[in-house]
Amino acid sequence: MVNIKHGRGYVYAIEYHIVWCVKYQHKILVEELDVRLKEIxxxxxxxxxxxxxxxxxxxxxxxxxxECTPQHAIPSMIKVLKGIxxxxxxxxxPHLKKKLGDGHLWNPSYFIATASEHTEEQIRKYIQDQKVK
Incomplete structure (x- = not known):
């Protein structure tokens, strides 16, 4: 279920499903790089x-x-996540720059969808099942 939260003078429950790709769809998110990305x-x-x-x-x-507050702007969140x-x-x-050629890790585009209480569990299951094939 979506967590209802309270702000100053408002109540909210905001969740986004966000997906972005590695530039040129190089399959590099494996092993220690994958673990480190998630920590970051x-x-x-x-x-x-x-x-x-x-x-x-x-x-x-x-x-x-x-999950975020109404004050979080989606483009700003994406820019921060991808950039940092x-x-x-x-x-x-350092070997990543050579592998990717132009020095860009992420594709500039991304997918985003809002998650309602009806779709949240479906999205969670989809995300969790990504490595179970």
């Missing part, structure tokens, strides 16, 4: 006061279920 994304979410309640990758893309994660991963895994 959780830290970013904590630093910027939103919650990643589910997260899974499938070698060339990542799925997130994000790319910078830190390039720093920690």
């Amino acid at each position: 994304l959780l830290k970013i979410a904590s630093d910027y006061a939103f919650t990643i309640s589910e997260m899974e990758s499938d070698k060339d893309h990542i799925h997130l279920l994000v 994660s790319a910078r830190l991963l390039f720093k920690e895994f």
Whole structure:
């Protein structure tokens, strides 16, 4: 169920299903890079006061279920998640820049959908099942 939260003068329950891909769909989100990416994304979410309640990758893309306040602007959240994660991963895994050629980790586009209480469990199951094939 969606968590109902309270702000100053308002009540809300906001969740987004967010997906973005590695540039050129290179299948690099494996092993230690995959683990490190998830650690970085959780830290970013904590630093910027939103919650990643589910997260899974499938070698060339990542799925997130994000809970946030009405004050969080989607483009800003995406920019922060993709920008900081790319910078830190390039720093920690220098071979990535050579593999990707142009020095961009993420495809510039992304998918986002709102999650209602009726679809939240379906999205959670989909994200959790990404590695179970």
